[in-house]
Amino acid sequence: MTFSSILIMVVAGFFGGLANSIAGGASLVTFPALLSIGLPPIIANASNTVALLPGNLLGAFGDRHKLPARDAAFFTGLAIALVGGTLGALLLLISSDQFFSNIVPLLIGVATLIFAFGKDIQRGLATLIGGADNPILRNVLLFPTSVYGGYFGAGVGVMFMALFGATSSLDVRAANANKNVLGFLTNVSAAVIFAWQAVVNWPVALTMLPATAVGGFAGAKLIKVLPASWVRATIITIGTVMTVIYAYRTWA
Numbered sequence: 001m002t003f004s005s006i007l008i009m010v011v012a013g014f015f016g017g018l019a020n021s022i023a024g025g026a027s028l029v030t031f032p033a034l035l036s037i038g039l040p041p042i043i044a045n046a047s048n049t050v051a052l053l054p055g056n057l058l059g060a061f062g063d064r065h066k067l068p069a070r071d072a073a074f075f076t077g078l079a080i081a082l083v084g085g086t087l088g089a090l091l092l093l094i095s096s097d098q099f100f101s102n103i104v105p106l107l108i109g110v111a112t113l114i115f116a117f118g119k120d121i122q123r124g125l126a127t128l129i130g131g132a133d134n135p136i137l138r139n140v141l142l143f144p145t146s147v148y149g150g151y152f153g154a155g156v157g158v159m160f161m162a163l164f165g166a167t168s169s170l171d172v173r174a175a176n177a178n179k180n181v182l183g184f185l186t187n188v189s190a191a192v193i194f195a196w197q198a199v200v201n202w203p204v205a206l207t208m209l210p211a212t213a214v215g216g217f218a219g220a221k222l223i224k225v226l227p228a229s230w231v232r233a234t235i236i237t238i239g240t241v242m243t244v245i246y247a248y249r250t251w252a
Contacts, residue, residue, distance in 0.1 A: 005037040006207060013051060013208035017215025020055050022228050025115045025235040027052065027154035028108065030208065032242040039201060041100045042092060045152060046194035047201045049187055051208035055216040056184040066177035068170060073135040077178070078185060080139055081146045085186035088150020089193035105247035111154035112239030115232075118158035125166035138167035142182070149186035150193075157183050 012033030016026035027048060034044035068074060092100070114121065129137065141163050149156035157179055164175035194200050 001037075001203060001207070008033050008037055009204060009208045010211045013211030014215035014218070016052070017055050017212035017217075018219040018222070019215075019231055019235050020052070020212075021216045021219025022222065022226065022231045024157050025111075025155070025232075025239070026055065026212065027152075028111060028115065028235050028239040028242070030212070031154060032108070032238075032246070034204065034208075035104070035246075037204075039204065040097050041104050042095065042097055043199055043201050045092065045100075046191075046199045047205040047208075049153060049194060050191050050200050050205040051212055053184075053187060053191055054209060054213040056180070056187050058213070058216060064177065064181075066173045067181065068174050068178065073139070076135075076139055077142055077182060080142045081149075081182040081185040082189045084143050084146020085150035085189035086193055088147040088152075088186075089190035090150075091147070092151050092190075093193070093197055093199065102250060105243055105250050107152050108154065108239060108246060109243040111152070112236060112243060114155035114158050115239065116236045118155075118162060121158070122162040122165040125162050129166045133169045134167045138163060141167065146182070146186045149183065150190035153187065153190070156186065 012030050016030040016033075019029055020026035030051065031044060031048045034048055035041065039047065142160075145156065145159050145163060148159070160179040160182055161175060164170055164178060168175065170178065191200075
């Protein structure tokens with residue numbers, strides 16, 4: 001690894017962790033950074049999943065007291081997240097580099113739209129479904145969401161929040177706690193598959209990992225003074241620019 005690539009990973013990891021702690025959307029910063037240093041898309045995605053695990057774990061642990069009752073519906077959701085994340089990772093591994101490269105601009109663009117319009121998606125889904133507590137529908141929708149999380153994952157936290165807002169009576173903090181746990185399980189199951197199949201670039205992942213952790217810690221402090229709207233606007237801008245750049249490189 002060159003000094004410039006290490007610098008890119010550390011800076012992207014820090015700002016990705018910072019963004020995740022304040023507003024979400026870390027992968028819209030970290031994944032393009034890994035592509036920019038020359039990693040093949042599938043290895044970049046797998047390494048990114050591993051690098052972001054500490055932030056996911058800290059988020060899940062920090063919100064554990066806000067989790068709802070540990071009933072059958074709760075544990076069913078955990079099992080679905082594990083299975084979905086595993087399946088998503090396996091689907092990524094059977095994708096060719098060429099196929100995944102061709103859809104990277106689409107994935108980044110969709111993730112940016114999900115992140116930008118998350119609240120509108122949540123309200124629209126709640127209106128469509130009725131907003132009543134519906135654990136069966138919630139688990140049905142949870143499966144494809146978890147599969148997406150294991151396959152790519154950017155914006156999956158927003159999707160989880162929209163799902164809970166539309167199919168449960170949980171308040172925002174409880175829904176966020178559930179989102180963090182499900183997001184961690186989805187990512188850790190995918191990370192295990194990626195590690196098992198040796199598609200993780202460990203020097204890259206382990207270089208970025210502490211930077212994401214430090215960024216997440218800094219974000220927890222800065223959230224008191226730094227407007228989340230600024231961070232959101234920056235992430236949306238980055239996602240939009242990266243979508244345009246990779247669309248031009250791939251499809252032009």
